[in-house]
Amino acid sequence: MDSIEAPMTALNHSPEDRSSLEADSSLFEQIQAFRDHVLRNSKDIFWATDASGNITFASASIGFYGHQPEALLGKPLTSFHMPASAAIIDEHFRQLRLANPTGELDGFERRPFQLECIDSQGQSFYCEVRARMLKDAAGRFAGLVGIAREIGDKVKLKAELESLVQERTRDLELSEARYRLLAENIKDVILTFDLTLNCTFVTPSIITTGYTPEEFERLTLAQILTEASYQVMCERYINSMRSVTDPQYLIRSRENLELEVRCKDGRTLWAEFRTSFLRDDAGVARGILAVGRNITDRKQAEAEKAGMLAELMQAQKMESIGRLAGGVAHDFNNMLTAMMGYTDLLGAKASGTAPELLKEIDKLRGICERAAGLTKQLLAFSRRQMLNKRPLDVNQSIAAVDKMLGCLAGANIAIENDLAANLWPVNADPVNIEQVLMNLIINAIDAMPSGGRVTISTANRTLKSTALNAQRTPGQFVVLSITDTGSGMDAATREAIFEPFFTTKPQGQGTGLGLATAYGIVKQHEGWIEVESEPGCGSTFRIYLPACQEQVAEETARPVFSKIEPTSESRHILVVEDEPQVRELTVRCLKLYGYQVSEAADGQTALKLARQQDYDLVFSDVIMPGMTGLHLAEKLREYKPDCRIMLTSGHMDDKSQWPLIEQMGLPFLAKPFSVTSLIDGIGRALKPEQSC
Incomplete structure (x- = not known):
């Protein structure tokens, strides 16, 4: 019973109740004393009226608002209410008098009223009012008895109402728990099981599995769940049934389980079950309640996310290894530049005098070139090599490689081409694409020691957003595929094949850089490689290269390089290089060919020299400690805009800022360089003639 109604019950007994109470004088006296105590001490206002609405009783608590109870007797109840509230009171009295002969009005006694009252000073305050009808001996409406409680201003009124709702909600929570659970999870599946795990009830939403509730209830748990999920259920519950009478166990016996459910058509779906024991009044477990929610989409998304995360981690690992390889190649290129340069100088001296x-010098030069090729592979893997990109027909690159495959394949290996007509052009370096082809084809041939078939195919493909993953991007691509019928690879091998120096070949038969180089070249061309392979089923490597809009240019014959003669012109060149061997070689070569040369070991020294004297050309390394070559070029052009600058480096990376070098249009010479390429590059950089 509501706290505001309890005193009303004590005040409002029927004549029969009073007669019964009066028969037991002791009980009657106790009730009367309780009523008097409530009327004297309660801050609520108790009141009564006749059928006309005139006040017949007001409790002493009305004095809190400046009114005297005796002064109110006989006055209309509306006399200490604001007009709007008074109108409500008049309307209710009218309805009570006219609704029917007995004065009953459906729901009247269950409705609280919020009325604005007036104190003796004319100030208003809000009350919540509850009332009950008084009836005479004939059962006719004879008046009202009620109680009014102040609830403050409108803001407080709202807070009180919210508190009342919360209070009532708490009161209803226990009795309505099962109904609320059903309402909140109506789209989920609600099941009950006995302690032998036989289904005893299931909601109609089980139809998502293809079963009707009646069909599902006839299934055993072993038929409902896949074997792995059934084992999980057994471990969680069957092995714990001996403890179900332990109250402490029952408290902690709620579980969240992800189980795989069998559908009627053979499919499986994943469901998350929130489970708990059903207990009797004594606390003994009698069954199990489970609420299941379909999480198949979530599980699939988690699996896709895990796959994408694995791909991302692999890409990050490859990037880290690439940075290491690029750093090694950069240092090695500096050493090779000196080795090749001095070899060229030695060869020039021996030419015509010591055949x-x-x-022997030619052999030494060949070793240097092989070492340079190794650094190019490292740079290709690390995506830091210089590229000479142009619109390219991949089919033409395949045709160029075909000429070299005859001696590589052998008689027991067939190489077939399946090339698409009207293939889109790609913006690529022809030499690098041919290297990728050679590396992948050689890898395929090596996977077929007993013979087989290699198929090279090309196709145009447009990727939309629905076909993307961690490395795929939308757009138009040329797909180059190399498929072999070799031994194939297991998952562990597939994950490692692009790592540098990884090889499955016997020692001495492979460097482990072939696929790593292909990976780096393709990444540098903003593409990617996909691999499909299973042990005994061969392998397919698919290379995706972005298509371009430019047309492929006609092939022109490459110019034959002629011998460089020492220049007869006097030019002054500033060489800036932090590596002593490379700087010494460069200075010596330039002096040998008639140039006047100054040198600096860093950018700051070069900047000081350039401010003191004009140079026809500044030839600077890009990556140096302190001030980079690009930063030096920017400083020089701040006060000498017409300064001629030529840069050199062994690779492209964040430090070298290659895109900015291209944007500035600075001449560039890639390391390692020969004496001939150095002199030729310097000669081109000095035309047209400008001073620094």
Whole structure:
């Protein structure tokens, strides 16, 4: 019973109730004393009226608002209410008198009223009012008895109402728990099981599995769940049934389980079950309640996310290894530049005078070129090599490689082409694409020691957003595929094949850089490689290269390089290089060919020299400690805009800022360089003639 109604019950007994109470004088006296105590001490206002609405009783608590109870007797109840509230009171009295002969009005006694009252000073205050009808001996409406409680201003009124709602909600929570659970999870599946795990009840939403509730209830748990999920259920519950009478166990026996459910058509779906024991009044477990929610989409999304995360981690690992490889190649290129340069100088001295010595020097030069090729592979893997991109027909690159495959494949290996007509052009470096082709085809041939078939195919493909993953991007691509019928690869091998120096070949038969180089080149061309392979089923490598809009240019014959003669013109060149061997070689070569040369080991020294004297050309390394070559070029052009500058480096990376070098249009010479390429590059950089 509501606290505001309890005193009313004590005040409003029927004649029969009073007669019964009067028969027991002791009980009657106790009730009367309780009523008097309530009327004297309660801050609520108790009141009564006749059928006309005139006040017949007002409790002493009305004095809190400046009114005297005796002064109100006989006055209309509306006399200490604001007009709007008074109108409500008049309307209710009218309805009570006219509704029917007995004065009953459906729901009247269950409705609280919020009325604005007036104190003796004319100030208003809000009350919540509850009333009950008084009836005479004939059962006719004879008046009202009620109680009014102040609830403050409108803001406080709202707070009180919210508190009342919360209070009533708490009171209803226990009795309505099962109904609320059903209402909140109506789209989910609600099931009950006995302690032998036989289904005893299931909601109609089980139809998502293809079963009707009646069909599902006839299934055993072993039929409902997949084997793995059934084992999980057994471990969680069957092995714990001996403890179900332990109250402490029952408290902690709620579980969240993700189980795989069998559908009627053979499919499976994943469901998350919130489970708990059903207990009797004594606290003994009698069954299990489970609420299941379909999480198949979530599980699939989690699996896709895990796959994408694995791909991302692999890409990050490859990037880290690439940075290491690029750093090694950069240092190695500096050493190779000195080795190749001095070899060229030695060869120039021996030319025409010592033929036998010249042969040995040629061998040394060949070793240097092989070492340079190794650094190019490292740079290709690390995506830091210089590219000479142009619109390219990949089919033409395949045709160029075909000429070299005859001696590589052998008689027991067939190489077939399946090339698409009207293939889109790609913006690529032809030499690098041919290297990728060679590396992948050689890898395929090596996977077929007993013979087989290699198929090279091309196709145009447009990727939309629905076909993307961690490395795929939308757009138009040329897909180059190399498929072999070899031994195939397991998952562990597939994950490692693009790592540098990883190889499955016997020691001495592979560097482990072939696929790593292909990976780096393709990444540098803003593409990617996808691999499909299973042990015994061969392998397919698919290379995705972005298509471009430019047309492929006609092939022109490459110019034959002629011998460089020492210049007869006097030019002054400033060489800026932090590596002593490279700087010494460069200075010596330029002096040998008739140039006047100054040198600096860093950018700051070069900047000081350039401010003191004009140079026809500044030839600077890009990556140096302190001030980079690009930063030096910017400083020089701040006060000498017409300064001629040529840069050199062994690779492209964040430090070298290659895109900015291209944007500034600065001449560039890639390391390692030969003496001939150095002199030729310097000569081109000095035309047209400008001073620094």
